[in-house]
Amino acid sequence: MRRKTDTSSTGSAGVRGPLRPVEIATIAIFGGLAVAAVVVAAVIPLASAVRVLAPVPLALIAARTRPRAMVAAAVASTGVAFAMAGSGAALSVFGSAVLGGIIGEIKRRGRGVPTMLAAALVTAPLVTAVTVGVLFLLKPLRELVLAAMRNSMEGFGRWVARVPGLSGVGDFFKGLGTNIADYWWAWVLISGTVGTFITIVVAWWILGAIIARLADVPSEDTLDAGDAAGSGVDSAVGSGVVAPVPMTLRDVEFAYEAGGRRILRGVDLIIEPGEFVAVVGANGSGKSTLAKVLAGRRPSAGAVIRPGLAGLGRAGGTAMVLQRPETQMLGSRVADDVVWGLPPETEVDVDALLAEVGLAGLGERETSDLSGGQQQRLAIAGALARDPALLIADEVTSMVDPVGREEIMALLTELPQRRGVAVVLITHRASEARSADRVIHIVDGRVAPTPPEWMAPEAQRVEALPESIGDTHAIRSRRPLLRLAGLGHVYLAGSPWEVRALHDVSLHVDRGDGLLIVGGNGSGKTTLAWIMAGLIAPTEGSCELFVDDEWQKVTDSVGEVGLAFQHARLQIQKQNVGDEIMAAGGEKVGTTEVARVLEAVGLPRSMAAARTDSLSGGQMRRVVLAGLLARTPEILVLDEPLAGLDPGARTEVIGVLASLRQAGMTIVIISHDFSSLEQVCDRRVHLVGGELTAGGEEMPGGPDGAAWPVRGEGMNAEGINAEGINAEGTIE
Structure with a gap:
């Protein structure tokens, strides 16, 4: 179908202009x-x-x-x-x-x-x-x-x-x-x-x-480009024509506050039309800030030279796709979301565009019914509806399952040849970066002359995972701790919008366990995590915790199961690290306990005085983990603890979790990433459509009931091949 938009666009404007x-x-x-x-x-x-x-x-x-x-x-x-x-x-x-x-x-x-x-x-x-x-x-x-x-x-x-x-x-x-x-x-x-x-x-x-x-709570729109006056000292804005590429950055510097820390320093680079560029670097190195400058944010110093305006969100200009697709969905239906925000009378062939991104026939679907991978492809469709010359994709695969990753990467790599779009992909994955025409490595706000070590060929050697692991863990008594029996959960039960997330899940977690829960987007993993933590009462079955020598409903013992959210920033409420840990730990936690748990998660004691907004993604995850440990929970449930982390931060977080596990902590991890998690987990369950596969909890192989996928020919670093099939023949 060909559709005309019925909403108006809202462009960026100067401080004295229309509402921004x-x-x-x-x-x-x-x-x-x-x-x-x-x-x-x-x-x-x-x-x-x-x-x-x-x-x-x-x-x-x-x-x-x-x-x-x-x-x-x-x-x-x-x-x-x-x-x-x-x-x-x-x-x-x-x-x-x-x-x-x-x-x-x-x-x-x-x-x-x-x-x-x-x-x-x-x-x-x-x-x-x-x-x-x-x-x-x-x-x-x-x-x-x-x-x-x-x-x-x-x-x-x-x-x-x-x-x-x-x-x-x-x-x-x-x-x-x-x-x-x-x-x-x-x-x-x-x-x-x-x-x-x-x-x-x-x-x-x-x-x-x-x-x-609330004065310290930021309210700045970090993507407000201010195209009216151009971008940078030497920007050629011409007569207001939108033309973001070719783009040259010369000695660009950027700080979010006048006199504040420079996030970018002396950046020189060129983005040509129709090329695929990968931007890599550690958490906190300045990659996302660079993306904002490429999208039109004015640098603090230096020059951004373009033929015209960056045109963020405008036809023929710059489009951005972010890490969390749900933050970019505005329409209630897929077809409406594609054209949302376009100027009136703009004609878009919605059906053809959805087919191009792999969502053919889904125009009438509710956006809330889409999986994570589908939502991300919808965000790309909305970006392509503006026929951009530059597409910036910031960690778009970090919250997507392996099959979704493959589909999104295939789509992005084809755009330069098929549409002539320049694509800038920010990523932490070596396989994705190697798909690009060239790689820009950001180190401490500067462009490094060489790619990171984790992209070197010798760093990509893949080894088979052991069938069973964890014999050195401190607690091996397998005393019962958490049990789920006939668990089911339905959102909006009894309404026309009823959605079943879980069905007949029976599962047990013993004291000292390291349990990995895997499954695709929309399989019910996060719902299961929230039920385990007692934050959601299941609509069917039971979830009980063994406390004080008796079984109790987890909803009656909130806090005994510590839950780390997918997005660590959403869980941090205080302005500095020490206050955050004390608030999470409760009244009995003081400065001594704060120092202890910071060291337990691999952070220095001095970090207690740091502002939470200054932390990198990996540091935020460890601060959340420190707050949970301060409360001394019976179990830690970690929802996607490795998402969005650079390889170095991933190694650090996995090392912290492995140390906690060896000390006897019971850990449940929900993740799309298998790589290196054998250091923490020795059991695995697989959710598909809200149900446990392979007859429930017990998976064939190994004394602990977990057969880890043995990586074979054609499989990536996570044990998944191009079709999304693991070594056991199970679709991931």
């Missing part, structure tokens, strides 16, 4: 939170106190964006509140926008109490005057408000008059109600002005503390 994408996203998220607070308070009588939270997100908008964005947020959120809950909710949101806007703007400009008091003295009577004007124009609303006020006064007066000797007080309140109704405009002006002034002062104290608390 990051500002629009901020308005949508925080404005929605404000509306939600007011609407909940309006429709749920017992939740009226929630209304006081509405100014908080709106104040954050004002503190982090321009006044133009705050005005847009006020108008949009007020309109949405009116549509959802009527005029009362709309007025409440508008008042919250005024209040939050004042406090946030003052904080953004770095002003203090005197400015706040002056703003309150000016704003309070103006806001009250607007209220009087609204009541004057809307007679039915005014009569309703005044009747309510009069009845309240008279009712309170009658209640007071019941007290002996206070009958006169009752008459006073009755007369006061009549006076307010007769001279309502004066009463509203006086009381409203005083009340608004007090509200602003109190809000300054409360909202100011919240804004200060």
Whole structure:
């Protein structure tokens, strides 16, 4: 089918231009939170106190964006509140926008109490005057408000008059109600002005503390290219024509903050049209930052020379595909997601494009039903819908199973010949880097003259894995620790969107086990991990942990099973490493325990003072692991612990896990990567479509029930051949 887009694109703009994408996203998220607070308070009588939270997100908008964005947020959120809950909710949101806007703007400009008091003295009577004007124009609303006020006064007066000797007080309140109704405009002006002034002062104290608390949380759009003025000192932007390649970087440097650490230093390179370039390097070396500069981010120094604009997201410009495809999916259906964000009237042959990326016939599928590999191919389809001249793929295979990796790499390697697209692939995999026309090796922000050691031919020697391993582990008693019986789980059970993730899973984990759970994207591995940790209660069957000499539901013992998420950054909540470990470990964890667990995961004690945002991917994973160890769990469950790590970091993390296992820790690993995990695991289970294969937990071979795939002819470093078949003939 040929489809015209029905959404508008939002391009990057200068600080003084139209709203930028990051500002629009901020308005949508925080404005929605404000509306939600007011609407909940309006429709749920017992939740009226929630209304006081509405100014908080709106104040954050004002503190982090321009006044133009705050005005847009006020108008949009007020309109949405009116549509959802009527005029009362709309007025409440508008008042919250005024209040939050004042406090946030003052904080953004770095002003203090005197400015706040002056703003309150000016704003309070103006806001009250607007209220009087609204009541004057809307007679039915005014009569309703005044009747309510009069009845309240008279009712309170009658209640007071019941007290002996206070009958006169009752008459006073009755007369006061009549006076307010007769001279309502004066009463509203006086009381409203005083009340608004007090509200602003109190809000300054409360909202100011919240804004200060969140000041260190970054809100910068690191992909906002700013094409209006070009990119770099010597960029040739011409007349605004989009033309990202050929591109030359000359002595490029980049720092995210003025005077901050330089992430890139003296980078010189050339990207030609229609070539396939691989960028490799250790975690934290600057690869992703280089990708942002290639996509149009202005360097701090040096020059980026192009024939025209980078045109990020624009037709004929630059497209980016990121590591986590779900963050790039916006449409609810596959066909809608392909064209999302394109200018109106743009024609795209969606069917042909989906067929090109291996998603033929899936145009009407829900995007949420796709596997990880399919989602990544959908992201590539969305990028190709813009007919880019430059495609940047940042770790696009790190969260994809072996079959998905092969398919995505086949697609990327064909693009330069088939479409003439220049492809820049950031990767940690030697097999992927060797597919490129040339390799750019980044070391500490610079381009190294030679490729990394792990790409050398002698480093690619493949050895057969042993059939059984782990005889040197400290605990071999095989005492029961965790058992799953007839386990099943269904998301949105009973609804039209019901999805079954697990079916009849029976599994046991003994004390001292090293268990590897493998399976393709969408096979249910992560759901199983969350159930093991007690974060999800299964809809069928049971998951029990042996604690205090008895079996208990894992959901009743949350914390006894430590879970490390796929994305370590999502699990880190504090600003520095020490605080993060203490928060994860609980009240009993102090500086001594922090130092101990840091050393246990191979990090120096001095790392406790480091900011979490400054850590590399491998360091983040080890900090999360240190926090889990501080809590002394019975079992560690690690979901994709090697994803996105460079070979050096992979070796370090595997070494840490092997040491923990040898010390007696029970470890369950969920991974697409088999390489080197024999150092940690001696048992393996395989999930396919939410079910255990080969009759359940027991896999043929080896005394521990785990036959590791023996690598044979045509198999890669993970024991998988080009068709995704392992040595046992099982599809991975």
